[in-house]
Amino acid sequence: MPQDGLALVLRQLEPWQHPDLLVGTNTCDDAGVFRIDDDLALVQTTDFFPPLVDDPFAFGRIAAANALSDVYAMGGEPLTALNLVGFPDKTLPLDILVEILRGGADAVREAGAVIVGGHSVRDSEIKYGLAVTGRVHPNRILTNATARPGDQLVLTKPIGTGTLCNAAKSGKLAEPELAEAIACMSALNRPGRDAAVKVGVSACTDITGYGLVGHAFEVAEASGVSIVLEASRVPLLARTMEFARQGVLTRVHKGTQAFLGDKLHIDPQVEPALAGVLADAQTSGGLLLSVPAARCAALVTELLALGALCAAAVGRVQADDGVRVRLVS
Numbered sequence: 429m430p431q432d433g434l435a436l437v438l439r440q441l442e443p444w445q446h447p448d449l450l451v452g453t454n455t456c457d458d459a460g461v462f463r464i465d466d467d468l469a470l471v472q473t474t475d476f477f478p479p480l481v482d483d484p485f486a487f488g489r490i491a492a493a494n495a496l497s498d499v500y501a502m503g504g505e506p507l508t509a510l511n512l513v514g515f516p517d518k519t520l521p522l523d524i525l526v527e528i529l530r531g532g533a534d535a536v537r538e539a540g541a542v543i544v545g546g547h548s549v550r551d552s553e554i555k556y557g558l559a560v561t562g563r564v565h566p567n568r569i570l571t572n573a574t575a576r577p578g579d580q581l582v583l584t585k586p587i588g589t590g591t592l593c594n595a596a597k598s599g600k601l602a603e604p605e606l607a608e609a610i611a612c613m614s615a616l617n618r619p620g621r622d623a624a625v626k627v628g629v630s631a632c633t634d635i636t637g638y639g640l641v642g643h644a645f646e647v648a649e650a651s652g653v654s655i656v657l658e659a660s661r662v663p664l665l666a667r668t669m670e671f672a673r674q675g676v677l678t679r680v681h682k683g684t685q686a687f688l689g690d691k692l693h694i695d696p697q698v699e700p701a702l703a704g705v706l707a708d709a710q711t712s713g714g715l716l717l718s719v720p721a722a723r724c725a726a727l728v729t730e731l732l733a734l735g736a737l738c739a740a741a742v743g744r745v746q747a748d749d750g751v752r753v754r755l756v757s
Contacts, residue, residue, distance in 0.1 A: 509536050585715075677704050
């Protein structure tokens with residue numbers, strides 16, 4: 429759902445209040461967290477969507493990695509998963525569904541979790557994802573609401589999956605040329621979680637459907653701060669700007685920019701196509717980590733040692749100045 433639509437819906441619902449609900453819907457965080465006892469809290473999330481790529485195994489793995497990412501973004505460890513399936517079994521062979529589920533199982537197995545069941549419905553189009561339950565110590569939860577002025581922002585995957593998948597759908601990019609994007613979307617965010625927990629970060633979110641700008645806004649809004657993103661320092665997948673300059677972006681970038689309105693300031697020196705990419709939807713993107721400046725170098729070193737796809741310092745957190753996100757050159 430577009431960011432503005434979700435915000436409108438949530439504003440009309442009364443947030444749940446419970447002494448053991450440690451993270452709910454108030455801050456638009458990546459997952460909910462419910463305390464079981466002094467040493468254990470459950471992290472719960474769900475995500476599913478239609479195929480982005482033609483290969484069913486790759487799609488299944490991407491969708492599963494995307495859902496698992498929400499648990500990692502909370503500092504948690506995935507435990508169990510339920511398959512969520514919509515499938516047009518009257519028009520497509522079930523062999524396709526088998527491969528989708530195999531791809532999802534592959535990602536869940538790598539995460540050290542277990543698929544315990546699921547639910548399927550007949551649908552006019554394929555949809556797949558997971559409902560995931562994880563665990564975290566109640567005192568070691570990562571949230572999007574605790575970024576602090578003076579923090580540096582570090583990104584753990586390059587940007588561009590939305591643009592490249594859109595280029596493939598429109599016939600401008602052959603599926604084999606999506607290999608880098610597929611590898612990026614298929615990669616788990618466990619290295620980012622492990623590094624964040626070891627080094628100690630202030631806040632965390634993952635970059636998915638609302639793009640880097642949209643999710644940075646959620647961090648800034650929840651934390652009561654302003655975020656500065658240095659556009660030229662954001663790592664991009666190959667050919668992303670080539671297609672962005674042709675206008676091959678998802679609709680999300682316009683919706684995100686419109687929703688933020690005067691809460692987003694784009695420096696005139698930032699190329700409009702690049703600003704669009706940074707607001708464009710991502711699938712199974714990296715973690716955006718807000719880390720005290722004194723620990724930034726250690727975080728970058730740890731991320732690279734653990735195999736994160738990148739460890740790029742892309743901005744900073746400053747005191748609230750009335751603008752939530754600034755894109756500077």
